Structure formats: C-alpha cells, structure tokens
Amino acid sequence: MIEVENLSKYYDGFCAVNRIDFSIQKGEIVGLLGPNGAGKTTTLRMLTGYLPPTSGNIKIKDFSIRSDLIAIKHLMGYLPESAPLYRSMLVYDYLEYVARVRGLEDKRRHDRIRELSELCGLREIMHFSIGELSRGLKQRVGLAHAMMSDPEILVLDEPTSGLDPNQIVEIRDIIRHAAKEKTIVLSTHILSEAEATCDRVIIIHRGKIVADDDTQRLMEISGLKHVVTLSLRQASAEAAMDRLKAIDGVLDVQESSQSEDGALDLAVTCREGSDPREAIYHAVKQTDWILIDLHLKTQNLETIFRELTRED
Amino acid sequence: MRPLASIVAKEVKDYFVSPIAYIVISVFLLVTGWIFFTTFFLFNHADMRSFFSLLPMAFSFVIPAVTMRLFSEELSVGSFEVLLTLPVSFSDIVVGKFLAAVLFVAATLAPTLAYPLVISFLGDLDWGPVVGGYAGALLLGAAFSAIGLFASALTRNQIIAFIVGALICFSMTVIDKMLFFFPDSLLGVIAYLGAGTHFDSIAKGVIDSRDILYFASFVFIGLYAATLTLQNRQ
Numbered sequence: 001m002i003e004v005e006n007l008s009k010y011y012d013g014f015c016a017v018n019r020i021d022f023s024i025q026k027g028e029i030v031g032l033l034g035p036n037g038a039g040k041t042t043t044l045r046m047l048t049g050y051l052p053p054t055s056g057n058i059k060i061k062d063f064s065i066r067s068d069l070i071a072i073k074h075l076m077g078y079l080p081e082s083a084p085l086y087r088s089m090l091v092y093d094y095l096e097y098v099a100r101v102r103g104l105e106d107k108r109r110h111d112r113i114r115e116l117s118e119l120c121g122l123r124e125i126m127h128f129s130i131g132e133l134s135r136g137l138k139q140r141v142g143l144a145h146a147m148m149s150d151p152e153i154l155v156l157d158e159p160t161s162g163l164d165p166n167q168i169v170e171i172r173d174i175i176r177h178a179a180k181e182k183t184i185v186l187s188t189h190i191l192s193e194a195e196a197t198c199d200r201v202i203i204i205h206r207g208k209i210v211a212d213d214d215t216q217r218l219m220e221i222s223g224l225k226h227v228v229t230l231s232l233r234q235a236s237a238e239a240a241m242d243r244l245k246a247i248d249g250v251l252d253v254q255e256s257s258q259s260e261d262g263a264l265d266l267a268v269t270c271r272e273g274s275d276p277r278e279a280i281y282h283a284v285k286q287t288d289w290i291l292i293d294l295h296l297k298t299q300n301l302e303t304i305f306r307e308l309t310r311e312d
Numbered sequence: 313m314r315p316l317a318s319i320v321a322k323e324v325k326d327y328f329v330s331p332i333a334y335i336v337i338s339v340f341l342l343v344t345g346w347i348f349f350t351t352f353f354l355f356n357h358a359d360m361r362s363f364f365s366l367l368p369m370a371f372s373f374v375i376p377a378v379t380m381r382l383f384s385e386e387l388s389v390g391s392f393e394v395l396l397t398l399p400v401s402f403s404d405i406v407v408g409k410f411l412a413a414v415l416f417v418a419a420t421l422a423p424t425l426a427y428p429l430v431i432s433f434l435g436d437l438d439w440g441p442v443v444g445g446y447a448g449a450l451l452l453g454a455a456f457s458a459i460g461l462f463a464s465a466l467t468r469n470q471i472i473a474f475i476v477g478a479l480i481c482f483s484m485t486v487i488d489k490m491l492f493f494f495p496d497s498l499l500g501v502i503a504y505l506g507a508g509t510h511f512d513s514i515a516k517g518v519i520d521s522r523d524i525l526y527f528a529s530f531v532f533i534g535l536y537a538a539t540l541t542l543q544n545r546q
Contacts, residue, residue: 048397051546073399080397084390088330100318101398145394 001026001183002047002153007056009042016042018207019056024200026152029179031198031215032187035309039207040187041081044157047185048078060153074102077151081158083142087131091122091141094130095148102149116144120174136167143174154178156186160193172197191305205309218304228268228277229256231293232284235264243283249274263292315400319408320415323382327416332381337420340374344424358435360428364445364515368485368508371417371449371456376477378416379460380470382409383542387468406539410454410461410531417453421446440517448514451527452507456481458534465538 002024009017017039024030032040045051047058049069058065063072086094095116099109117123120140125133130141139159146154159175160168175184175197188194194201194215201218203211211218232240241253244266252269270276277294284291327333348363355362386392395405428442456477463477464470488506491499503509507530510523 045393050393050396070399070401073397076397078394078397080390080393082390084394086326086391087389088326093325097318097322098398100321101315101400103314103399 001028001061002185003059004043004047005057005059007043007046007058008054009039009046009051010054015207017046020204020207020209022202022209022212024183024185026183027181029184029186029197029199031194031201032185032204033189033191033194033201033305034187034204035189038204038309040189040204041157042207043204044078044155044185044187048076048155049073050078074149075151076153076155077146077148078155079139079142079146079157079159082135082162083138083145085130085138085142085145088129090127090129091133092126094141095122095144098145098148104149112148112150116147119147119177120144121170136163136170139163139167139171140174143171143178147178152183154182154184154186156184158188159186160188160190168193203305203308210308211304226270226275227297228270228280229265229293229295229297230268230280230284230291231263231265233263233290233292235287235289237264240264240266240289243287244268244280247276247279247283249276249279315398316404316408316411319400319404320411323409323412324415327378327412332378333416333419336374336377337423340370340420341423344370345427348427358431358437360431360442360445361515363424363427364441364449365512367449368452368511369482371452372481372485373478374420375413375417375453375456376460376463376474376481378420379413379457379477380464380473382413382461383464383538384468384470384473387545388470402539402543406461406535406542410457410535413457413461414450414454417457418450421449421453438517441515444517444519445515447519448511448523451514451524452511455484455507455527455530455534458531458538459484462534462538462541465541 004020004022007017007020008015020039020043032043034040042051046053046065049065049072053065060072060075063075065072089097092113095113096109099112104112117126120143122137122140122144125137125141130138133141143156143159146156154175156175160171163171172193175186178184179197186197198215201211201213201215202209237255241255244250244253249271250268251271254267254269256265256267268276268280275296277296280294281291344363344366347366348360351362383392386395425446428437428439431437432439459480460473460477463480464473466476467473484505484507486506486508488503488508491502494502504526510526513520514523
C-alpha cells in the first residue's frame, strides 16, 4: 500500500529525515514513535504531500508522490498535529467545505456529514465556530475532516496529544472504529498510545529508523525479560533471596529498595516465557513471612524506547 | 474546476461572515463619497471623472487590507497544511483566493453605482466613460488584489502583509507622477509601469488592448510570485 524508499528531508542543511525505508501493508495500523524532533512529523508531512522530499520517493498504490500528487491526496485523509482548522468557520460549514473540495456529490455530502457527526460525536456542536471549541472537540472535528471522503489511508499526527484521559479514550475509540477497513499511520511520543492502538511500531530517532516490528514482538525481543516484584514482611533479605533463587525459572533476585514500612522489596528476573508467580507464592507460604505485594512487570515499550533512543 | 469553485465560495463567505467586509466597504464608501461630492457641485459637471481619479489612491490602501489575511492567516493558524493536503493544486488555491478578492472588490464598488444613477437625474450623463471607469476599476482592483495576495504569502503577520501590499500598490499609483526624479532614458519604462495612466485611459472610455495587457500581466506576475513564495516555504 505505502512504499517509502530512501526518503530524506533537509531544512537548510539540517537533516530532519535521513534515508529511511519502510513499507506499510493494507489494513495495518502503524505507529511512528520517537522523541520530540525525531522526524515523525516531517515524515508524515512528506507522506501526505505537504512537504516535497529532498531525495527518495514515496509510492502509494501505483502512484508516485513526485508525479501523481493530487491522486495521492485523494487517497489520503490527514489530521495535522493539534488540528489547525479555520477558527472562524462553523463546524458544519467547515465539513461542508471539505466535502465540496473533496468532490462529494450533493446527496452523498449530506449523508456523509451526518454519518461523521454521529461517529465523531459532533451533533451538538455543529453550529459552533471551530475557534470556540475545546481541544478534544477540535480534534474530533479534525478526525471528521480527515475521514470525509472515506479515504483508504488515514494519517494522524499526534492525535491524542494535549487531551485529557477521557478525551484520549474517545479519540482512540473513533480511530479504532475507523481502523476496521483502513490503513492508518499515526505518530506519537506517548508509548502507551502505540501499545494500545498500533499493530506495528516504527521507532524513529534523529531522522533514522531504529526499530520496526510488530508491537508484540518488539516487546518480547531478546534481552528484555519479565520481572516479578514482590514485597515481604518479617523476612530477612538473605534467607528470602536464597529461597527464591531455588525456584525453577528464576534467573536472579535482587533487593530493589528498602521501603519505609520495613517491608523487603525484591525484584525477581525470570527466564523468558516463564511465569513463576505461583511457585513464589508456594515458596513464601511455607514460611511465616507475610506477602503483601506480588506482580509481574512486563518490559514495555517504554524500556525498549529508552534503550533505543538513548544518547550515547 | 470543482475545488476552485469551492475555494472561491468559502473565501467570499469568510469575508461576509466577519465584520471586516462591512468595515472596509463602509470606510471606502465614506471616504470616496465625501471627497467626490464635496467638489462635485462646485465643478458643476455631470460626470464621474473625479470619482474615478480617486480610485487608484483609495484602492492602494483598501485592497491590501482586504487581501492581507488570505495567506497570512492560514500560515499563522497552520491551516495551510490542511489546505495543501486536500486534493487541490497550488493554482487552485492561489487563483481561488484571488477570484474571491476580486469579487469582494466588485462588491465594494457595487454601492457606488448609485452615484451615476443620481447624476443622470441631475444632468446629462455620458455613460461611456462610466462603463469604462467601472471596467478599469475592476482591472485595477484585480491587479492590486494579485499584489496584495503576494504580500500576504510573504509573511504570517497580517500587519506586515498589509504594509508591504500597500507600499507596492501605492508606489504603482504614484510612480508616474514622480517622473522628474528619474533619468530621461528610463522615463518611457517608468511611465508605462504606473497604474494611473493605464487606468485613466480606460476610465475615459477608451478600451485599449495595451492597457488590458498591462493589468493582465500585473495579475499574472502577482499570482505567479505568490505561488513561488508559497512553494519556497516548503
């Protein structure tokens, strides 16, 4: 569906995107992840045809961004970061305008605006001017704008940034609803965002791709293991560590910190694929220690992200 | 064609839903109406020559005020990014906004059609120069709109866009009245560049293809420069 080949973008000699390659299949939800200034927005802007690439090419279906720009824009719906829409226009007028520019027929136009107002929850705010709306509502208008012509590809730049938790859930629901028959590329620097919505994650750092894999597989890559943390009362550190190390599947036990209430906090590193929580429970049960906390910590994208984008 | 028409419709509507249209039109009518009619009865001629001779000067300030927001606002809000990722070409955007500005100029001139009607009751009005005057006013308005559009594409600050636009339009208006500053060898060129002479000859009712070509080339240069400026921003 989308082929990016050797794509670069320079701004006055500053290299924002440095020879990146990736391809995206139909129906995938891909998250572009990276710290601020990594080149996510620049990549998306080139993908949508707003910025011409300095070198390299982007192919969407059979169209090349260099020669069939308008055809590509027809295939794509784009929501830039923080939804910069005309502030003085009414929501309805704005959607009507977008529908007209996108060439929707009269009848289809009204149906589509009605559908989108249901989907994005805009019914109550159709007669407000966009400048009066809160960030979350504006973002929803932006999503409706992006989905107007029912495009095959949706490109969303930081769709949930600056929103409160409830608004984030709403926007995510809309995206997930739309995702059923679309290819979606979204950028974010919030890792839980990518974990929650994306099938695949591309991590960009300083204009280069540092990781590109399934979200699941990326979280399981070698070197990153499960860690069980537990807190014990009335236990001595050495005795507890000896006892826990004897359990099958446990690689290492470390005292993580001394908590104020006198409990002993331990971090148990486990072998990949094993979950020794039950065994730990039984081991503790045989003693008179009191188990006050036990949980499994998966190494999440956060760890991988820090690992990959660390400044050396 | 369709996106172009939608852009024109949207921009024209934008003018008239905000107070700017009514303010600009009121100021224009008040100033030109007052200057025109204070001397009209003294001259005691049933013609509109003194009204049309006011227009280049009035337009130098009114039109940049009308066009200043067309791109500057988009650039400062960031909606330009949204606009450019809709399936429209650069020329659709630039021409669309230009046509909207010209329509606005026409709307500004429309109420002044009352003047020739009133004058025709007072005396024997020759309609030829009036029709020529309005045609010339539209051509002049189009040329100034293209320049204002270019000024607006230069900056995200509307005030700077207005000042730059007004500066260029004003220079074009007065340049052929300042010929004594220029060396003899340049006189012909400078006199040709001034908007006043071309406008005056059309306003006399003489439709000369050279004058039309002059305004058409100014429109083209303005729009082309605006397009290049915007493309260069990327």
